[in-house]
Amino acid sequence: xxxxxxxxxxxxxxxxxxxxxxxxxxxxxxxxxxxxxxxxxxxxxxxxxxxxxxxxxxxxxxxxxxxxxxxxxxxxxxxxxxxxxxxxxxxxxxxxxxxxxxxxxxxxxxxxxxxxxxxxxxxxxxxxxxxxxxxx
Numbered sequence: 001x002x003x004x005x006x007x008x009x010x011x012x013x014x015x016x017x018x019x020x021x022x023x024x025x026x027x028x029x030x031x032x033x034x035x036x037x038x039x040x041x042x043x044x045x046x047x048x049x050x051x052x053x054x055x056x057x058x059x060x061x062x063x064x065x066x067x068x069x070x071x072x073x074x075x076x077x078x079x080x081x082x083x084x085x086x087x088x089x090x091x092x093x094x095x096x097x098x099x100x101x102x103x104x105x106x107x108x109x110x111x112x113x114x115x116x117x118x119x120x121x122x123x124x125x126x127x128x129x130x131x132x133x134x135x136x
Contacts, residue, residue, distance in 0.1 A: 006069040006077050010088055013048065013078045019093040020076070024050040024085050025100030027064045028057050029108050035071060037100065042073040045095045049077045050085045052101065 008016075021044045027034065041047055049068040053061055061079045069077045080088060089097050 003069040004066060006074065007065050008076055008078050010078055010080055010084050013076060013088055014091050016046075016048070016076065016092055018046055019095045020046045020048045021096045021098070022048050022050060022085075022089045022092070022094055023098045023100055024052055026054040026057070026104040026108075027051050027068045028054055028059055028104065029111055030067045030071075031107055031111075033103070033107060034100075035073075037098070037103070038071060039073050041096070041098055046075045047073055048092070049074045050088065051077060051079045052085060053081055 021041045023038060023041050025034075027049070038047060038049065049071075051061055051065045051068055054064075057064070059067070065077045065079045068074055078085075078088065
């Protein structure tokens with residue numbers, strides 16, 4: 001299945017007739033926590049993930065939508081801004097809305113901190129820097 005077919009425009013998403021659970025988030029760094037959270041949300045009904053714009057994003061919004069669409073538990077994905085997401089949730093038969101933005105921002109910061117710690121540790125260890133030119 002081409003998961004890109006799960007990605008809908010806001011107009012197409014408005015035509016979803018069945019009740020849905022809406023999860024909004026950035027999904028910039030997709031992690032195991034996303035899978036667990038979205039899996040739990042999916043138990044309440046068909047799941048619509050709304051990928052929101054993000055300042056200083058690693059991936060553009062379309063790429064993040066494709067990542068979210070690749071998750072088995074996600075039925076639909078829409079790329080929208082915050083106002084569009086709110087209007088969409090109001091137009092649908094929404095069972096529940098889960099806002100994952102704060103958790104997403106925290107996860108990105110944790111990843112940045114982890115990489116910086118690893119980088120600092122490797123710089124402190126003797127012989128861990130780049131070797132001589134041409135060394136294998």
